[in-house]
Amino acid sequence: MSRAVAxxxxxxxxxxxxxxxxxxxxxxxxxMSLAIFALIPVQxxxxxxxxxxxxxxFMVLGIQSMTLVFPFSQGLSISRKAFYLGTLxxxxxxxxxxxxxxxxxxxxxxxxxxxxxxxxxxxxxxxxDGPWYSTAAFFFVVMMFMFIIGxxxxxxxxxWGTTGVLISTVGTGVLLIGLGALSTLWEWWGVIGNxxxxxxxxxxxxxxxxxxxxxxxxxxxxxxxxxP
Numbered sequence: 001m002s003r004a005v006a007x008x009x010x011x012x013x014x015x016x017x018x019x020x021x022x023x024x025x026x027x028x029x030x031x032m033s034l035a036i037f038a039l040i041p042v043q044x045x046x047x048x049x050x051x052x053x054x055x056x057x058f059m060v061l062g063i064q065s066m067t068l069v070f071p072f073s074q075g076l077s078i079s080r081k082a083f084y085l086g087t088l089x090x091x092x093x094x095x096x097x098x099x100x101x102x103x104x105x106x107x108x109x110x111x112x113x114x115x116x117x118x119x120x121x122x123x124x125x126x127x128x129d130g131p132w133y134s135t136a137a138f139f140f141v142v143m144m145f146m147f148i149i150g151x152x153x154x155x156x157x158x159x160w161g162t163t164g165v166l167i168s169t170v171g172t173g174v175l176l177i178g179l180g181a182l183s184t185l186w187e188w189w190g191v192i193g194n195x196x197x198x199x200x201x202x203x204x205x206x207x208x209x210x211x212x213x214x215x216x217x218x219x220x221x222x223x224x225x226x227x228p
Contacts, residue, residue: 003078007086011069018061018090022054022098029053030105030121037119046119054098058143061091062150066158071228080223087151088216095143102139103132127201137205145212152219158226 011018033050040046065087073083105122114120122128128135156164183189199207 003082004086004089007069007073007078007083008090010073011065011087011090014068017064018094022057022061022094025057026054026098026101033121034115034117034119037114037121038117040119043118045114046117047125048119048121051102051121051124055139055143055146058091058095058146059150061094062147062152063154065091066151066154070158070226074228080226081220084220084223091147092144095140095147098143099136099140103136106135130201134200134202134205137209138201141205141208141212145208145215148212148215148219152215152222155219155222155226158228159222 029050033048036048037046069087070083102122106128109115109120109123127138153165153168156168160167183192
């Protein structure tokens with residue numbers, strides 16, 4: 001456990017990358033969205049997609065945490081397991097902190113009628129319609145999902161190089177196209193649409209969390225054979 005904590009501290013040597021940039025992206029996206037909301041001359045709810053910007057950056061964080069710190073950790077004889085647990089634990093805390101900011105922002109938006117301009121950045125329709133813990137679970141799981149994807153692709157690069165990343169990316173695309181073709185051939189789209197229709201933010205969070213566990217196991221299996 002002490003080794004995992006050391007890895008977390010090692011990652012935080014560059015606090016600007018892992019903490020400063022997510023907050024900067026969130027603040028910049030919020031201010032630009034608020035300015036746009038203020039310029040729209042209607043007195044009804046105005047919604048934008050700017051709140052997702054920091055979530056996409058979590059994929060970048062996953063890539064950087066692997067490519068920048070993993071070689072250094074191996075030079076210090078830190079085990080791959082400790083590196084993985086420390087990194088995953090750190091970014092779980094970062095995602096938790098960001099989730100807290102989203103919840104506080106949503107509460108302020110609700111109390112001020114969209115910051116006084118009817119603009120809603122944090123209160124996303126459907127996502128925030130349920131109880132607070134459902135909203136929190138959704139934001140947290142999405143951030144961790146993006147992080148794990150970035151981390152795994154960086155791990156694949158460390159294990160098999162550019163060829164491995166190319167094959168895995170193209171393979172994922174072919175798999176998705178194949179699933180779409182099968183859904184069309186067997187007329188599954190109605191069933192798929194109905195399934196998504198009855199889902200709630202909490203249930204989607206649960207399914208995504210399960211997918212995160214599978215991806216996390218796959219990324220750790222790849223990390224065990226990755227070279228610095």
